[in-house]
Amino acid sequence: MLSPELHVLVLAGGESTRIRTGGPKALLDLCGKPLLEHVLRTASSLPAASRVLLLGSRHRGPIEKWLAESAYRDWKVVLQAEAKGTGHAVAAALPVLPPAGRLLILYGDTPLLSPDSLRALVEAEGGGLLTAVLADPAGYGRIVRDEPGELRAIVEDADCDEETAAIQEVNAGVYCLDLAILRRALAELTADNAQGELYLTDAALAVLEETGGVTVCLENAPEEILGVNTLQDLALVAGVRRQLLLEEHMAAGVIVDDPATTYVEEDVQIGAGSRIGPFSVLRSGVRIGRGCHVGPFAHLRAGTVLADGAEIGNFVETKNAELGEGAKAKHLSYLGDVAVGARANIGAGTITANYDGKAKHRTVVGERAFIGSGTVLVAPVRVGRNAVTGAGAVVTRNHDVADGATVVGVPARPLHVPAAEKPE
Ligand code: UD1
Numbered sequence: 308m309l310s311p312e313l314h315v316l317v318l319a320g321g322e323s324t325r326i327r328t329g330g331p332k333a334l335l336d337l338c339g340k341p342l343l344e345h346v347l348r349t350a351s352s353l354p355a356a357s358r359v360l361l362l363g364s365r366h367r368g369p370i371e372k373w374l375a376e377s378a379y380r381d382w383k384v385v386l387q388a389e390a391k392g393t394g395h396a397v398a399a400a401l402p403v404l405p406p407a408g409r410l411l412i413l414y415g416d417t418p419l420l421s422p423d424s425l426r427a428l429v430e431a432e433g434g435g436l437l438t439a440v441l442a443d444p445a446g447y448g449r450i451v452r453d454e455p456g457e458l459r460a461i462v463e464d465a466d467c468d469e470e471t472a473a474i475q476e477v478n479a480g481v482y483c484l485d486l487a488i489l490r491r492a493l494a495e496l497t498a499d500n501a502q503g504e505l506y507l508t509d510a511a512l513a514v515l516e517e518t519g520g521v522t523v524c525l526e527n528a529p530e531e532i533l534g535v536n537t538l539q540d541l542a543l544v545a546g547v548r549r550q551l552l553l554e555e556h557m558a559a560g561v562i563v564d565d566p567a568t569t570y571v572e573e574d575v576q577i578g579a580g581s582r583i584g585p586f587s588v589l590r591s592g593v594r595i596g597r598g599c600h601v602g603p604f605a606h607l608r609a610g611t612v613l614a615d616g617a618e619i620g621n622f623v624e625t626k627n628a629e630l631g632e633g634a635k636a637k638h639l640s641y642l643g644d645v646a647v648g649a650r651a652n653i654g655a656g657t658i659t660a661n662y663d664g665k666a667k668h669r670t671v672v673g674e675r676a677f678i679g680s681g682t683v684l685v686a687p688v689r690v691g692r693n694a695v696t697g698a699g700a701v702v703t704r705n706h707d708v709a710d711g712a713t714v715v716g717v718p719a720r721p722l723h724v725p726a727a728e729k730p731e
């Protein structure tokens with residue numbers, strides 16, 4: 308019987324050589340979040356007595372910097388001085404782990420795992436490891452079974468002969484193991500393999516043989532185990548994740564015209580009845596109310612908040628932009644660092660000139676204001692409620708437009724019209 312106390316270890320100490328970007332694999336962007344964040348988020352879904360992240364000396368700097376500002380800053384970091392294999396990595400983490408208990412080990416490059424799959428593994432009597440059957444098993448460790456179907460070996464891709472290479476059941480790289488027995492098994496590892504590394508797989512096999520552990524096969528969701536070793540893998544994994552996120556939005560009542568060309572990143576909120584047109588990009592943190600219209604060809608960046616019924620049309624980019632109920636910007640605009648009041652209309656080609664080369668400044672557009680086509684709003688500036696700007700107006704910084712006023716020209720000046728002709 309395994310001790311109930313669970314500890315979690317995520318390995319991200321590899322050198323990321325197959326990625327070829329020069330930077331760490333862990334920080335590659337996947338749907339708006341670093342690859343590693345996906346793993347830490349899933350790993351955090353289980354109650355654990357301690358959580359440890361293993362990093363390598365080569366890439367620790369940027370990863371630790373990101374971690375310190377993330378929601379996962381309470382994870383304990385441990386270092387592997389040299390990347391000598393996954394078994395060597397776990398051995399390097401042992402000093403910060405207790406002598407006994409259960410250890411859940413995950414690889415930092417396997418971002419699609421679900422909390423449910425981890426739970427199934429953690430609940431397995433005697434511990435275990437996750438597997439899946441892949442149409443193309445190349446690159447993964449193959450699960451070798453004997454006649455009754457018992458686990459006999461895990462053979463790395465580089466060590467496979469032709470017959471073993473044809474096995475389609477592969478190792479996900481997720482293990483739940485008795486920690487005291489694992490300590491012994493790691494001490495006995497040798498690097499007698501094609502890569503000259505200490506393989507965690509060899510130690511995991513030895514532990515499971517001793518504890519009578521099992522393999523848990525992800526029959527319904529084999530794509531969960533997809534790992535990222537190359538940039539081709541990253542593109543494949545991102546495609547899977549993107550479709551999953553869109554399916555969740557559609558299940559909640561969001562109309563997505565063309566999932567194949569719609570990019571909705573992690574942590575985006577969209578209200579029911581809203582419609583997202585083709586070729587639209589919604590970055591992490593964007594919040595959209597109910598009955599909104601976005602796209603086609605819209606780019607909504609961080610800090611964009613649309614109240615119910617707001618509309619963002621084609622070739623509009625928004626950033627730190629709050630649009631009130633029913634506000635519209637339907638064509639060819641850049642709206643940055645701006646608050647647009649309810650039912651205001653932003654004409655085609657309107658630009659907020661929010662950056663003066665040194666700092667970003669804010670623009671405020673009042674309720675029901677009517678911003679004429681081609682207006683440039685040079686921030687900081689404020690356009691009042693029911694105010695109007697003429698086509699092509701350049702409203703210069705700090706030259707606020709009063710409620711109900713009309714301004715025209717370059718630089719924009721008030722236009723005096725008889726009271727009877729003023730817009731409502
Ligand atoms: C590993 C498994 C393989 C499995 C696959 C699943 C081993 C020996 N092989 O292969 O059976 O099918 O994952 O995706 O475990 N790492 C370190 N220190 C090291 C080496 C690696 O921390 O010295 C980390 C990496 O940063 C990575 C993880 O361990 O997050 C896995 O390493 P990787 O080199 O990607 O192993 P795979 O070849 O994918």
Ligand code: MG
Pocket residue numbers: 414416534535536
């Ligand atoms: Mg890998």
